[in-house]
Amino acid sequence: MPELDAAPASDGTTGSHRESLSFDAVVVGAGPAGSAAALALTRAGRSVVLVERGPFPGSKNVYGGVVYGRVLDGIIPDWWEQVPVERWVVRRSTMTMTGSQSLSVDYRSQAWGAPPFNGMTTLRSQFDSWMAAQATRSGVRLLTSTVATGLLRDDRGRVIGVRTDRDGASLSAKVVIACDGVNSFLAKEAGMLPRAEASHYTLGVKEVLELPRGAIDERFGVRSHEGVDIEMLGCTRGIPGGGFLYTNAETVSVGVVVSLPHLAEAKVRPEELVAEVKDHPSIAPYLRGSSLREYSAHLIPEGGYDTMPPLAADGMLVAGDAAAMTLAAGLWLEGVNFAIASGFSAGQAVDRAIAAGDCSARGLASYRADLERQFVLADHKRLRKAPALILSDRVQQRYPGLICDLVEGMFTVTNPTPKLGGLRITRAAAAKHGVKLRELAADTVRGMRIFG
Amino acid sequence: MSTAPIADARPLIVACLRITDLRPVVDPLTGAVSRDAFAIGLSAADAAALEHALRAAEAWSGRVLAVAVGPAAIEPVLRDVMALGASVLRVPDDAAGTDHGYAVELGGGEHGLARTIAAALARIGTPTLVLCGDRSVDRGTGALPAFLAHELGAAQALGLVGLEVDRSSGGGHPLDGRPAALLGERRLDGGWRERLRVPLPAVCSVEGAGTRLRRATLEGALSAGAAPVPVEPPTATVGHRTPPVGPGSEDGPGSTHVGALRPFEPRTRVLPSPDSEDPRIRLLAMTGALVDHDPPTLIGPLGAVESADELLRFLVRHGYLDQPAVPDPTGTEAPR
Structure with missing residues (x-):
């Protein structure tokens, strides 16, 4: 039977030995990127400390979206049998809307539910x-x-660890991996993040609303663990951005993501935008009788490929949101999968660098090369122009109304007036919303080049 | 892992902690309490108790043992306590971690809990001082420290806002034969305070205000991060969560007996059936629909005298007073 020893109270330790404060790597931030980086390192036999400012991992994070777990296949076998899932998304709906109209492109696949x-x-x-x-x-x-x-830092300026807020004590390491999220202070201190440009960020505002499980199943047309993801365009008073509605097990997440400088310029409170989304005739029936459980807001780095910092410095790597790896490309809104992949690659790159005895930026360069070979930088590079198109004035302020009017014109029966042709309806809708057909064609071509 | 008594001459200071969800969700209909494993922690009062225990241990060169009754889910919090230099002991209480319903929660008596803790402490040593928060956040009554003092045969001082070692008697050490005591401070009505000299051994409960728990050092936090938490063998527990069965039971007289629980339902009243053959008329009579009701009366703003007159007129109008509401101008007759 092991003995219970009551230790002296004053020295702050529970044992007679002193803890070593030196590790192969210090990973800052226990989000998906940080945990993946730490996992990769410890599997390689490296000593790692994962530093989290919250009382537990995830306590400081705000995210109401869909997590795409395919990236976990190579990291955690059969992850879907263990992961704490709310619902598996089997319906993906993209809704273009005005204050009183909406057009949904709704896709459902039962394969996504297995x-x-x-x-x-x-x-x-x-x-x-x-x-x-x-x-x-x-x-x-x-x-x-x-x-x-x-x-x-050492006398040559290389990063050799981090200071902490526990009596100013430090953790030393061969490499620091900064996974400390959007607005990374460590990356800024290292000079890797240029001066923060507000236009590269959006503000996500989310409400979590309680609804009985049965009501969610019935209203969204799903069963058991099936879930729905609704993305919205045109619900933010013309402020570049969009809305979202996701089903959890017994709650739904509803909110908006809007451009930071445009929101400030419009002098609109973000919660007013969320309230308008909730009141929209196409959304309100889903939420009837729900009660507010949680409200939160968070910055999102949506600048894309061109706004990413250098990913490596001497003794330091940056991953996840700290490296602006959120993909906001209209059809694709992803972040956690990019964080996991970048974090895991960072961990592997650090292992290689330590093995090679070179933890300089050059020795850590395999990190970027690795990301370029996989979807993380490949997708970002290919879709680098998407944020500018998606957040442009025409897409945000004119096209939603144009599309809704076009469809309304097609489906409105105007008897006894004969039906109008599609081209005339298009011209009329375009004229009403101040869009020239030339601009429409140009944006179509632009979109094809980006997404095609 | 379990515990064994050890020979240690240092004074044993025990912090008795109630680790639980600090923001439990209570079903307003059934009273059922839902707990979130991510929200568990120390209440402000328990944190203050722990800090006072650490201070007493420093003053007496003693050792601190934090004891908590609960399921394995509380172990992360106990590791945070270990990081501060205290030893910890978890006394298993599976009932607290499972959904046994409100009845079991309600029937869990503090006396039984005190006996469980005292039995666990008996295997460690004789505490010089036991500190508790003055009440726990989940239906805590604040009665545990008193029961614990009874079980341990110790003095008690409850609801303290301040606690320090009494140095007026030569800085007495509890184990060196000299007089040793504590000075406690407690609130009184009217903003007054009283100072208590508390002999040892003692059980004290403290308020959460005015004392902030220290932070662990980096080394302490790292070493405690993955350390195993000692657990009292299950055989030593008394099973305080078992609902007692009434007077004469093992828990003794006065223990709480909880029967079946159900949502509150108003008592049924028998109403005479409306006197009509027509079901529509009966329905109207029962519901009061289409009956002419007095609309709400909004008057004012009025002064006090006018308001009183208006109320009296209302009472007369509805038959609650049988004389004119307006007072006799001569002042010789007042309404009843």
Whole structure:
């Protein structure tokens, strides 16, 4: 029977030995990127400490979206049998709307509701804790409620660790991986992030509303663990951005994502935009009788490929949102999968660099090369012009009304007036919304080049 | 992992913690409490108790043991306590981690809980001082410290806002034979305070205000991060969560007996059936629909005298007073 020893109270340690504060790597931020990086390192036999400022992983994260888990196939076998999922998304709906109109393109696939699945709704407090648990089970040291307040450098300026807010004590490491999210202070301190440009960020505002499970099933036409993802365009008073509605098990997440400078310029409170989305005739019936459980807001780095910082410095890598790896390309709105992939690659790159004995930026360069070979930078590079098109004035302010009027013109029976041809309806709708057909054609070609 | 008594001459200071969901969701209809594993933590009062325990241990060169009754889900919080330099002990209580319903929750007596903790402590040593929060967040009554003092045969001082070692008696050490005591401070009505000299051994409960729990050092946090949490063997537990069965039971007289629980339902009243053959008329009579009701009366703003007159006129109008509401101008007759 092991003995219970009550230790002295003053020295802050529970054992007679002193903990080593030196590791192969310090990973800052126990989000998906950080946990994946730590997991990769510990599997390679490296000593890792994962520093999280919240009381538990996921406690500081805000995300109401869909997590696409395909990236986990190569990291956690049969992950779908363990992951804390709310619902598996089997319906994806893209809704173009005005204040009183909406056109939905609704796709459903039952294949997405069975292994190996496609996307899921999940709560970040649970998902991030699960990811971190994978890492700690492999040997990662998780340090919660601790803020990395700055970088440690050697006399040559190389990063050799981080300072913490626990009595100013430091953790030293061969490499620091900054996964500290959007507006990364560590990347800024390292000089890797240029001066923050507000136009590269959006503000996501989300409400979580409680609804009985049966009501969600009935209203959204799903069963059991099936879920729905609705993306909206034209619901933000012309402020570049969009809306979303996701089904969780017994809640729904509804909100908007809007351009930061345009929101400031419009002098609109973000919660007013969310209230308008909830009141829209196409959305309100879904939410009838729901009650507010949670309200949150968070910055999202949506600048894309051209706004990414350098990914490596001497003794330091950047991954996930800290490296602006959220993909906001209209049809595709993804972030967690990019974070996981970039974090895991960062961990592998650090392992290679330590093995080679070169943790300089040059020694860590395989990180970027790795990301370019896979979807992380390949998708970002291919879709680098998408944010500008999606957030352009015409797409945001004119096309939703044009599209809705066009469809309304097609479906409105005007007897006894004979039906108008499609071209005349298009011209009339375009004229009404101040769009020249030449501009429409140009944007179509532009979109084809980006997404085609 | 379990525990064994050890020979240690240092004074044992025990912090008795109630680790639970700090923001539980209570079903307004049934009273059922839902707990979230991510929201568990120390209440402000328990954190203050732990800090006072650490301070007492520093003053007496003692050792701190934090004891908590609960399921394995509370272990992350106990590791945070370990990071502060305290030893910890978890006394298993599977009932607290499972959904046994409100009845079991309600029937869980503090006396039984105190006996469970005292039994666990008996295997460690004799505490010089036991500190508790003055109440726990989940239906805590604040009665546990008193029961614990009874079980341990110790003095008690409850609801303290301040606690320090009494140095007026030569800085007495509890184990060196000299007088040793604590000075406690407690609120009184009217903003007054009273100071208590508390002999040892003692059980004290403290308020959450005015004392902030220290932060663990980086080394402490790292070493405690994955450390195993000692668990009291299940055989030593008394099973305080088992609903007692009434007077004469093992839990003794006065224990709580909880029967079946159900949502509140108003008592049924028998109403005479309306006197009509027509079901529509009966329905109207029962529901009061189409009956001429007095609309709400909005008057004012009025002064106090006018308001009183208006109320009296209302009472007369509805038959609650049988004389004119307006007072006799001579002032010789007042309404009843």
